[in-house]
Amino acid sequence: MKKVIAIQGAEGSNHHKVAHDFYGTSIELKECMSFDVLVDSLLDGSATLAVMALENTIAGSIIPNYALIDNNNLHIIGEEYLNINHHLMCLKGQELKDIKEVWSHPMALLQCKEFFKKHPHIKLIEDVDTAEVAKRIANKNLKGIAAIAPKIAAEIFDLVVIEDEIQTIKDNSTRFVIVQTTAPNNGIDQINKASLKFQLNHKRGSLAAILNVLSDCKMSLTKIQSLPVIETPWKYSFFVDVTFDDYKEYKKAEAILKIMAEEFKILGTYKNGRK
Amino acid sequence: MKKVIAIQGAEGSNHHKVAHDFYGTSIELKECMSFDVLVDSLLDGSATLAVMALENTIAGSIIPNYALIDNNNLHIIGEEYLNINHHLMCLKGQELKDIKEVWSHPMALLQCKEFFKKHPHIKLIEDVDTAEVAKRIANKNLKGIAAIAPKIAAEIFDLVVIEDEIQTIKDNSTRFVIVQTTAPNNGIDQINKASLKFQLNHKRGSLAAILNVLSDCKMSLTKIQSLPVIETPWKYSFFVDVTFDDYKEYKKAEAILKIMAEEFKILGTYKNGRK
Numbered sequence: 001m002k003k004v005i006a007i008q009g010a011e012g013s014n015h016h017k018v019a020h021d022f023y024g025t026s027i028e029l030k031e032c033m034s035f036d037v038l039v040d041s042l043l044d045g046s047a048t049l050a051v052m053a054l055e056n057t058i059a060g061s062i063i064p065n066y067a068l069i070d071n072n073n074l075h076i077i078g079e080e081y082l083n084i085n086h087h088l089m090c091l092k093g094q095e096l097k098d099i100k101e102v103w104s105h106p107m108a109l110l111q112c113k114e115f116f117k118k119h120p121h122i123k124l125i126e127d128v129d130t131a132e133v134a135k136r137i138a139n140k141n142l143k144g145i146a147a148i149a150p151k152i153a154a155e156i157f158d159l160v161v162i163e164d165e166i167q168t169i170k171d172n173s174t175r176f177v178i179v180q181t182t183a184p185n186n187g188i189d190q191i192n193k194a195s196l197k198f199q200l201n202h203k204r205g206s207l208a209a210i211l212n213v214l215s216d217c218k219m220s221l222t223k224i225q226s227l228p229v230i231e232t233p234w235k236y237s238f239f240v241d242v243t244f245d246d247y248k249e250y251k252k253a254e255a256i257l258k259i260m261a262e263e264f265k266i267l268g269t270y271k272n273g274r275k
Numbered sequence: 276m277k278k279v280i281a282i283q284g285a286e287g288s289n290h291h292k293v294a295h296d297f298y299g300t301s302i303e304l305k306e307c308m309s310f311d312v313l314v315d316s317l318l319d320g321s322a323t324l325a326v327m328a329l330e331n332t333i334a335g336s337i338i339p340n341y342a343l344i345d346n347n348n349l350h351i352i353g354e355e356y357l358n359i360n361h362h363l364m365c366l367k368g369q370e371l372k373d374i375k376e377v378w379s380h381p382m383a384l385l386q387c388k389e390f391f392k393k394h395p396h397i398k399l400i401e402d403v404d405t406a407e408v409a410k411r412i413a414n415k416n417l418k419g420i421a422a423i424a425p426k427i428a429a430e431i432f433d434l435v436v437i438e439d440e441i442q443t444i445k446d447n448s449t450r451f452v453i454v455q456t457t458a459p460n461n462g463i464d465q466i467n468k469a470s471l472k473f474q475l476n477h478k479r480g481s482l483a484a485i486l487n488v489l490s491d492c493k494m495s496l497t498k499i500q501s502l503p504v505i506e507t508p509w510k511y512s513f514f515v516d517v518t519f520d521d522y523k524e525y526k527k528a529e530a531i532l533k534i535m536a537e538e539f540k541i542l543g544t545y546k547n548g549r550k
Contacts, residue, residue: 060502063335205490208483215480224501227335
């Protein structure tokens with residue numbers, strides 16, 4: 001039976017690329033036009049897995065997606081880091097000078113603003129998605145229109161990339177996670193990273209005490225982020241990622257944190273996606 | 276001489292409210308349509324102070340604004356927390372049923388989506404700003420058009436608020452900071468908060484060691500956030516806010532951190548804006 005994997009955006013998007021990298025081609029995609037819809041499709045059982053962007057080097061953590069994972073008790077079972085590149089693509093046989101309009105998501109247009117300043121003959125039109133426009137150009141044989149999308153979209157829809165990496169900021173590494181509703185049965189030997197969440201009072205030294213435990217148990221911190229707990233002054237949530245070599249040491253840290261921290265929660269244990 | 280204060284957005288915006296709360300009415304505003312323009316106006320001397328949103332409870336830290344402060348060596352000299360409320364306003368003598376169109380910033384329209392679902396007779400039109408639309412409605416006497424803006428805009432432009440707090444998520448506390456290019460001469464007795472930045476290698480226990488120092492010096496942590504240093508694998512920047520009672524203890528912590536952490540930088544010392 002094919003796995004149904006929910007992705008944010010359409011076929012040919014970066015989310016699709018992550019699904020493909022993890023599970024190959026024998027998957028069934030469920031295209032979702034928002035992260036809320038993505039999570040709903042897990043909750044109602046219409047998808048078994050979902051790919052979700054969680055942070056990037058330009059904007060930092062995507063806090064609403066952390067909230068979606070946390071509030072719906074989803075489990076992170078894997079992660080991948082991708083460099084996000086925007087490529088300009090159109091029907092084959094055309095060049096940049098033939099392009100009259102670019103249709104794309106407002107965020108993608110914004111991220112490529114400097115490029116389009118140099119090509120004022122191109123009109124920018126806001127659209128619902130990036131890759132979906134590539135599909136529409138191919139299906140409807142639209143001449144003079146270009147899409148901004150990842151390379152995988154050009155391959156799928158048989159388009160030509162006329163300009164590579166047109167985004168203003170060249171380094172935009174995005175971290176994607178694979179989530180599901182049930183706790184996974186990952187092989188323990190594969191696991192060397194954990195995402196944890198806990199609460200602490202605004203008390204001097206409370207976080208240092210937790211980090212000392214993590215350090216004593218040989219955990220390396222790869223991310224830490226505090227968020228005030230809404231409507232509870234002086235209480236903070238912490239989202240922490242750690243990597244480790246020894247799963248037994250991790251279980252020891254987990255057992256101590258369960259006692260020390262309030263509302264301790266494991267968002268997931270999985271294989272580190274950083275090369 | 277009037278102080279020139281740069282704000283993001285237009286007169287009547289939340290940024291304007293913060294400028295007003297800090298410096299009263301005898302100020303000259305410089306309206307900036309982006310945070311980049313805001314910072315440029317400090318750098319070229321056309322403004323002496325700037326108000327900048329830095330984080331909010333929905334989206335978390337506004338990382339690009341941290342980068343603007345850090346890269347341009349700006350100094351944080353004050354902060355204020357505001358609950359962001361969107362109010363629907365129009366020319367006096369009109370009611371909700373008279374409104375045909377709402378013009379506003381795409382983000383404000385998005386944040387009030389649920390309200391407008393219940394009022395499908397109103398057409399939503401994207402515009403460049405929130406408060407600037409309120410001004411335009413007043414100046415051009417536009418009937419049937421409403422703006423989404425803070426209460427201060429209705430007062431300034433003599434409009435009537437026809438619906439209060441129409442945003443979907445009611446708790447959106449935003450932290451604003453006042454920044455300038457030169458180090459401030461704050462009275463030491465006013466100072467009980469500091470924003471610090473430093474780098475650490477991805478080494479077990481390095482952050483715990485720093486937090487132990489802060490704790491030993493009686494600093495309370497109110498925010499911590501890690502960001503990977505782009506193009507330097509395994510190196511992390513940390514943005515940390517601390518509050519304290521004793522300025523001498525703070526100076527002690529500062530002196531130790533200067534020795535322990537790499538690229539240690541004080542983004543600002545100022546009076547805690549949390550009540």
